[in-house]
Amino acid sequence: NAGVTQTPKFQVLKTGQSMTLQCAQDMNHEYMSWYRQDPGMGLRLIHYSVGAGITDQGEVPNGYNVSRSTTEDFPLRLLSAAPSQTSVYFCASSLMTIGTYEQYFGPGTRLTVT
Amino acid sequence: EDQVTQSPEALRLQEGESSSLNCSYTVSGLRGLFWYRQDPGKGPEFLFTLYSAGEEKEKERLKATLTKKESFLHITAPKPEDSATYLCAVTHGGATNKLIFGTGTLLAVQP
Numbered sequence: 001n002a003g004v005t006q007t008p009k010f011q012v013l014k015t016g017q018s019m020t021l022q023c024a025q026d027m028n029h030e031y032m033s034w035y036r037q038d039p040g041m042g043l044r045l046i047h048y049s050v051g052a053g054i055t056d057q058g059e060v061p062n063g064y065n066v067s068r069s070t071t072e073d074f075p076l077r078l079l080s081a082a083p084s085q086t087s088v089y090f091c092a093s094s095l096m097t098i099g100t101y102e103q104y105f106g107p108g109t110r111l112t113v114t
Numbered sequence: 115e116d117q118v119t120q121s122p123e124a125l126r127l128q129e130g131e132s133s134s135l136n137c138s139y140t141v142s143g144l145r146g147l148f149w150y151r152q153d154p155g156k157g158p159e160f161l162f163t164l165y166s167a168g169e170e171k172e173k174e175r176l177k178a179t180l181t182k183k184e185s186f187l188h189i190t191a192p193k194p195e196d197s198a199t200y201l202c203a204v205t206h207g208g209a210t211n212k213l214i215f216g217t218g219t220l221l222a223v224q225p
Contacts, residue, residue, distance in 0.1 A: 004157075031211045042118075042215040043158070043201070050211070058212065090157050094211055101146050101205050103213060105157035 002026050004106035006091050012112045013081040021076040021109050023091030030096040032074040033103065036060065036087040043090065049074055050096060081113045116141045120202050120216035127223050130191045135219045137202030138184040147185050148213065149178050150201040158201055192223045 007022045025032065033048035045058030049068040063085060065077040074093075078085060088110050092103040121136045139147065146165050150158035162171045164180035171178050175196060177188040187200055199220045203213040 033211070033213075035213075035215075040217060042217040043203075043213070044215075045212055048212065092157075096211065101211055102148060102160050102163050103211070104160060105150075107157050108155075 004091055004093055004104055006089075006106035006109050008109060009107065010110050012114065013078070014114055015081060015083060017081050019078050019081065021078075021089055021091075021111075023074045023076065023106060024072050025074075025091075025093040025104075026072065027093060027104070028071060029093035029104075030071070031103070032068065032091065032093045033058070034064070034066065034074070034076045035090045035092065037090060037108075038087050046076065046089075078111075083113050085111065086113045087111060116204075116206065116214055118202055118204055118214050118216035120200075120219050122219060123217070124220040125222070127189075127192055127221070129193055129223055129225050132188070132190045132192070134189070135187040135200055135221070136184060137187070137216055139202075139204050141204055141206040141214065143206050145205045147180055148203045148205075149176075149185070149187055150203065152199045152201055152218070161200075189221070192221075194223050194225050197221055197223045 004025045030051050034046040035043040037043045044060050047066040049055045055066050088108050090108050091106040094103040117140045119138045149161040152158045162178040167182045169180050175190050179186050199218045201218045203215045
């Protein structure tokens with residue numbers, strides 16, 4: 001099992017550019033989510049999905065889009081990058097079985113927007 | 115407002131010097147409290163889940179406990195390899211998979 005994988009590991013964008021952060025998991029987890037981590041702020045939920053074709057917004061969704069066409073993949077799209085989106089992005093996944101909520105995180109993507 | 119607060123922000127220990135990290139929470143209908151370890155440049159690594167007051171879990175030198183208002187992560191006789199940021203998170207109410215994180219405690223264990 002590779003667990004949760006993310007690509008790229010590092011990315012530099014110019015303001016206004018768009019890009020997609022990739023996330024995949026091989027654990028057959030129904031739930032997948034994206035967080036951003038900023039100094040002094042803790043991890044904050046951007047978007048999440050409870051299964052293929054179902055997505056919803058988290059705490060800080062503005063400027064980001066997601067889709068879930070398969071159980072394995074959950075890409076995060078930045079539509080028009082802004083310096084405020086400079087952050088470290090983590091993808092996570094978990095089962096949806098009642099009583100089992102722990103989420104497993106990928107290694108992260110460090111994004112810088114200039 | 116749902117909130118998770120961790121203290122201290124940073125803690126420096128000598129090897130073998132036991133201590134505790136605190137995680138206090140104000141959420142309605144706690145479903146689960148989670149402890150994660152995060153090494154620099156890595157993603158959070160799952161440690162424990164606690165579900166109800168009075169519950170305790172142990173793993174090597176770490177022991178997590180839960181009350182109705184807070185959780186403690188006790189570190190017994192720490193080693194330098196225990197140095198990391200420890201994150202606390204909760205899920206609550208009907209949002210059983212949406213995690214609310216604290217800002218973490220940066221632990222440094224000196225040999």
